[in-house]
Amino acid sequence: MIQVSLSTLLLIGMAVGIALLGIVWIAAVVRQRRFEKRAREDLVSCRICGNIYENLQKQNLTACPKCGSLNEALKPKPI
Ligand SMILES: [Zn+2]
Incomplete structure (x- = not known):
């Protein structure tokens, strides 16, 4: 012990x-x-207006809800 x-x-x-x-x-x-x-x-950054939105459908090419331009689903740079 x-x-x-x-x-x-x-x-x-x-x-x-x-x-x-x-x-x-x-x-x-x-x-x-x-x-x-x-x-x-899941976030996509718009190349035209800079709007960051969710890519809910997990598509490669998504339309920005603010300006309507098509964006590639790339990871936005960390702030
Ligand atoms: Zn946009």
């Missing part, structure tokens, strides 16, 4: 708790970034 003092046991418990909190936080950040990247892939 390993002899551990109460303060050492508390310290180990707090360290494990902080490590678990860090893992949960990193997992949440990774999930959020993945979600944002997926949401950005």
Whole structure:
């Protein structure tokens, strides 16, 4: 049996708790970034008026709802 003092046991418990909190936080950040990247892939930026709209039909060529010009479904540059 390993002899551990109460303060050492508390310290180990707090360290494990902080490590678990860090893992949960990193997992949440990774999930959020993945979600944002997926949401950005559906956006189309109009070459004529600069309007950014969703490509709901997942087509290669879409018409801008604002000015009506055809645009290729390319990823807009991050802001
Ligand atoms: Zn447009």
